[in-house]
Amino acid sequence: MTETAALRGPVRIVGTGLIGTSIGLALARLGVVVELVDGDPDNALMAERIGAGSRLVQLEPQLVVVAVPPDHVGTVIAEQLEQTDAVVTDAASVKGKPLADAKALAEAAGRGGDLTRYVGSHPMAGSERNGPLAGRADLFEGATWAITPHETSDPAAVELVRRLAEACGARTVELSVPDHDLAVARVSHLPQLMSSLAAGTLVDAPTEHLELSGQGVRDVTRIAASDPGMWTQIVAANSPALSGLLEQIRDELDRLLIALSKEKTDDEVTAVLRRGVSGAVRVPGKHGTPHIELVPVLVTIPDRPGQLARLFADAAASGANVEDLRIDHSPGRPVGEVELAVKPASVEQLVDVLTERGWSVHR
Ligand SMILES: NC(=O)C1=CN([C@@H]2O[C@H](COP(=O)(O)OP(=O)(O)OC[C@H]3O[C@@H](n4cnc5c(N)ncnc54)[C@H](O)[C@@H]3O)[C@@H](O)[C@H]2O)C=CC1
Ligand SMILES: O=C(O)C(=O)Cc1ccc(O)cc1
Numbered sequence: 001m002t003e004t005a006a007l008r009g010p011v012r013i014v015g016t017g018l019i020g021t022s023i024g025l026a027l028a029r030l031g032v033v034v035e036l037v038d039g040d041p042d043n044a045l046m047a048e049r050i051g052a053g054s055r056l057v058q059l060e061p062q063l064v065v066v067a068v069p070p071d072h073v074g075t076v077i078a079e080q081l082e083q084t085d086a087v088v089t090d091a092a093s094v095k096g097k098p099l100a101d102a103k104a105l106a107e108a109a110g111r112g113g114d115l116t117r118y119v120g121s122h123p124m125a126g127s128e129r130n131g132p133l134a135g136r137a138d139l140f141e142g143a144t145w146a147i148t149p150h151e152t153s154d155p156a157a158v159e160l161v162r163r164l165a166e167a168c169g170a171r172t173v174e175l176s177v178p179d180h181d182l183a184v185a186r187v188s189h190l191p192q193l194m195s196s197l198a199a200g201t202l203v204d205a206p207t208e209h210l211e212l213s214g215q216g217v218r219d220v221t222r223i224a225a226s227d228p229g230m231w232t233q234i235v236a237a238n239s240p241a242l243s244g245l246l247e248q249i250r251d252e253l254d255r256l257l258i259a260l261s262k263e264k265t266d267d268e269v270t271a272v273l274r275r276g277v278s279g280a281v282r283v284p285g286k287h288g289t290p291h292i293e294l295v296p297v298l299v300t301i302p303d304r305p306g307q308l309a310r311l312f313a314d315a316a317a318s319g320a321n322v323e324d325l326r327i328d329h330s331p332g333r334p335v336g337e338v339e340l341a342v343k344p345a346s347v348e349q350l351v352d353v354l355t356e357r358g359w360s361v362h363r
Contacts, residue, residue, distance in 0.1 A: 074101020
């Protein structure tokens with residue numbers, strides 16, 4: 001294959017968990033024929049029932065998407081290259097190890113390590129949940145999808161994988177395999193470990209301490225709920241890139257501890273916090289667009305039916321576009337707090353209109 005083909009299907013998905021099912025749902029709604037395969041028959045059945053495709057497709061696949069845990073990806077890629085004439089891609093969170101595994105297996109099978117029909121990829125969207133029931137047709141809409149061709153990937157295969165990502169609503173970024181693994185160590189794998197470490201300190205915390213939890217600790221610990229089995233595989237497969245970052249954090253923690261043991265600690269602590277601000281503003285905003293500074297507007301809201309709808313209607317009446325939203329409701333309290341994030345130009349009008357309409361607003 002060298003001629004660029006449209007994505008017409010069938011697309012075979014091997015691994016119908018969160019990612020495989022979400023890809024199936026996105027393609028099935030475009031009318032692409034999707035074949036669902038999973039080592040666990042219950043998962044394939046569940047994915048079929050929720051409309052991600054069919055377990056029985058007679059036609060040969062044009063494209064195979066491997067969405068199984070990282071340790072199994074290389075084997076399944078090699079099997080699919082062997083059993084089909086299709087282009088094969090995978091969705092694994094790390095790209096170096098699956099490529100090396102698939103190459104070694106293709107060599108052992110006497111195919112001279114030929115991987116021209118294979119192109120790695122990685123949708124940069126997901127969640128802390130797993131399994132087919134967590135799948136969503138819109139999971140990848142507006143997300144970035146990394147495409148990681150290797151030295152012998154056929155350009156037409158690269159193009160077909162790009163079309164898969166675009167069909168799922170994502171924007172694509174092409175990276176080499178080593179660059180990808182360094183990048184995700186920074187933006188995904190280290191944040192996962194930091195979240196797990198922070199959440200781990202809560203295991204022995206007294207309940208009355210946990211009752212003081214607010215949005216900050218919820219934000220920092222959300223991804224700590226991710227599947228430990230899957231993440232052990234991701235971290236182990238990307239250990240060289242991650243080790244360098246962990247060493248950097250260890251050095252910074254050492255410096256912070258020394259500073260805290262001194263009488264006057266302000267400068268060192270401020271330096272750590274300032275560096276954090278500088279890093280945080282570099283994280284691109286939603287849909288991969290450059291980060292826009294948003295202003296949070298906090299509104300106290302009675303815990304009664306219909307209040308959120310009324311608040312949104314009043315916000316819309318001010319002309320403000322709500323860019324992001326957070327709801328913080330403390331169990332047992334009759335009120336909650338809603339944080340509306342809006343562009344700086346909309347803040348004044350939003351606060352005026354909401355206050356006029358009787359909301360308790362603070363910035
Ligand atoms: N969870 C996330 O947020 C993201 C995960 N990924 C990557 O996507 C891949 C899948 O992850 P999830 O969908 O979250 O996992 P999941 O645990 O929800 O689903 C994995 C599925 O693969 C099946 N499976 C395992 N070994 C198999 C084999 N040898 N043959 C056939 N089926 C097999 C399991 O039965 C399960 O249904 C992983 O490689 C992960 O690194 C990529 C982006 C985001
Ligand atoms: O839930 C989140 O915010 C994530 O970051 C999900 C995620 C997990 C693993 C990946 O390889 C990519 C994305």
